[in-house]
Amino acid sequence: MTSTMEWIRRTYDVPARHGMRIEFDGKPATIVGAGGGYLRFRIDGEKRRTVGHPCYRIVYPAIPEPVRPRGWCKHCMQDRAMTADGVMGRHHWSGRNYSGSRSYRWSKPCPGVGEPPWKPVRNLTHPGEQREATS
Ligand SMILES: [Zn+2]
Structure with missing residues (x-):
């Protein structure tokens, strides 16, 4: 049994994690969850959460290569x-x-x-x- 966030990482090769700071459509946002293959995140300054496809208009931060592959x-x-x-x-x-x-x-x-x-x-x-x- 795997989490949806893990499924997103495996399927789309992105580093998505709870609490990660991302950019959505040029606006800073924070990942708050995942469900049904979609990411839930909150754009800075907005009260409601946004649900979006993990590869749609999202930019993830650069993650350093791990010491071991x-x-x-x-x-x-x-x-x-x-x-x-x-x-x-x-x-x-x-x-x-x-x-x-x-x-x-x-x-x-x-x-x-x-x-x-x-x-x-x-x-x-x-x-x-x-x-x-x-x-
Ligand atoms: Zn194994």
Whole structure:
């Protein structure tokens, strides 16, 4: 089970996170949530939240490259560190099982360890459509 914000990061290669400062249509704004594949953010000075597509008129801040390259594990589909050989580093994955009225958490080594990533993690700042500059 993954959060919608994680789904947005994975799908659009953008660094979207709760509380991140972005620019929407040239105006400063703050990300306040995500839902249904859309971002919710509040433009500075406005009371109501705006809902927008993660690639529509949004500019994300430049994120420094991580010390170790990261990739999306194709097994657990999470953002994980890669080894120097370009394969997924050691990590566990976890979940919750239900048995009748009881539930319990489990955690075990991820089968994706040692395999190439589904794709590398990228932090794009200008992923998609922007309003054309008026000259
Ligand atoms: Zn994994």
